[in-house]
Amino acid sequence: MSAAAPRVRGWCPGALRPMLSGDGMLLRVRPMLGEVSAEAMRGLCDLAGRHGNGLIDLTSRANLQLRGVPEGDVTTLTDGLRALGLLDPDPEIESRRNIVIEAGWRPGDLSHRIATELMGLLGDLPKLPGKFGFAIDTGAEPAVNMVASDVAFELAADGGLILRADGAPLGRRLRIGEALQGLREMLDWFIATGGQDTGRMARHLRHAKLPPDWLAAAPRSYASLPKPGPSGADLTLGAAFGALEARAMITLLDSTGARALRPMPGRLFRLMGVADGAVEAARDAGFITTPDDPALAVHACPGAPYCAQAEAGTRALARQLCDQLGPRLTPGQSLHVSGCAKGCAWPRAADLTLVGRHGAYDLLRNAAPWDTPEARDLTDTDILKLTEF
Missing domain, CATH: 3.90.480.10 (Sulfite Reductase Hemoprotein;Domain 2)
Structure with a gap:
């Protein structure tokens, strides 16, 4: 790191x-x-x-x-x-309600029905690790593609409902009426195979094997991600x-x-x-009202002194870089200024990543904040001399 x-x-x-x-x-x-x-x-x-x-x-x-x-x-x-x-x-239910639902849901549709049933079931589910989360992605808007959730309801490429564990390429086919029963069975399996100790589903699947029939169908892919407009x-x-x-x-x-x-x-x-x-x-x-606004591709946490773990400021530098490099961004490119190696604002690889360390910055290209940097101890002045990604 x-x-x-x-x-x-x-x-x-x-x-x-x-x-x-x-x-x-x-x-x-x-x-x-x-x-x-x-x-x-x-x-x-x-x-x-x-x-x-x-x-x-x-x-x-x-x-x-x-x-x-x-x-x-x-x-x-x-x-x-x-x-x-x-x-x-109920404070206990509030702590468990870690659910992401696609933004395009409408009352009575599949996403809405599953989410409503899941919220009513939270108190009956086994005790799960603190960060354990659910995603409901059965409508027109992608959710799972944009955020990691330990288990996700998705649609298969053929339109059928599947339940997929994070870290698994395929999911279990479910009938509409058995969605929550399938979820309960997956959570029981997670606990029974030691998931409480590993904490997250993707980490757990590094050593635990899902039942073969839970790897039956590929999730659909999306032509594009949501954009302003x-x-x-x-x-x-x-x-x-x-x-x-x-x-x-x-x-x-x-x-x-x-x-x-x-x-x-x-x-x-x-x-x-x-x-x-x-x-x-x-x-x-x-x-931001248009999909081509460069600010959408620039990510920055609050940074120092606002976050106790940050080792450098972030957003002032990110704004300067957005003005300087933003017009040269091509679709799909991203720039991330992180106050520490956790990378909360963009916990994945970016084309250009700057990580705060002891008041200066490490520079990484096509890498995540916790990867090995190609340059260390850069000042704001050094960074603002960059002319390209």
Whole structure:
């Protein structure tokens, strides 16, 4: 690794289990069915302004994150989240509700039915590792392709329903009515074969073998991933580094008339049911409205001093690089500035990756943040001399 190994926790911070970071407490909100009403979103923006740093971060797993919260404000903040209907009444269920659902679901469709049934079943499932997550990807919008989940409901290439374990190339065929029974059987197998100790499904499959009939069908592939732009009566948008400025978000909701917001994997979000002129209103409010905006390909965590594990600043440098190199980006290219080797903002390979280490940066090309760098101890000045990837 290019830097001293950062601390990797076996759990993710939630609204009821906040985490102390460099700028205060960090709380993560998991939207029910992947959607937040416009009214609740306005309330969340108000809470972010009164108790946090005024930003709401879109996470890579389509959650919403508040940070910069003083420890003394946590109880008041969680009470506010509860009043907005953003928390499950049962704290145990809230901690288990780590579900990503594709953003294109409609009431009564397969994704919606599976997600609703799964939420009702969470209390009856075996105890799972803290980061264990589920994905529901049976509609028109890709979710699994953009975020790692330990188990995923997907469609096979022939349109049939499958349940696939992360790390397995193929999935188990299921009838629609047996989806949750199939999930329970896979989780029982995971626990019985020692998965509680390995923690994540993909890691577990390095030594544990799935039953052969659970490797029966390949998942479908997608022609493209979601991009900013209109989609019928809805509008998909982005924000630089996934950071939503609370006041700008309230302006956006008011000007577009959206009824709800759905966070999406990849730090995009969708406004549901927008009025005419929504694209222009979103652009005026400072959001990304077109798929060719170079900011979509530049990833950066909050960095130092906001994250306790970061060893260098990130977003100021990332903005400069976006201005300097962004116009030269070709489709599919990516640039990642990470405060440490965990690479939270983009935990995969990028064309150009910079990793903070002792106040300077390591440089990697076509590699992940934890890989071996080709150059070390670069300053901001050194990096800004780069003219190409």
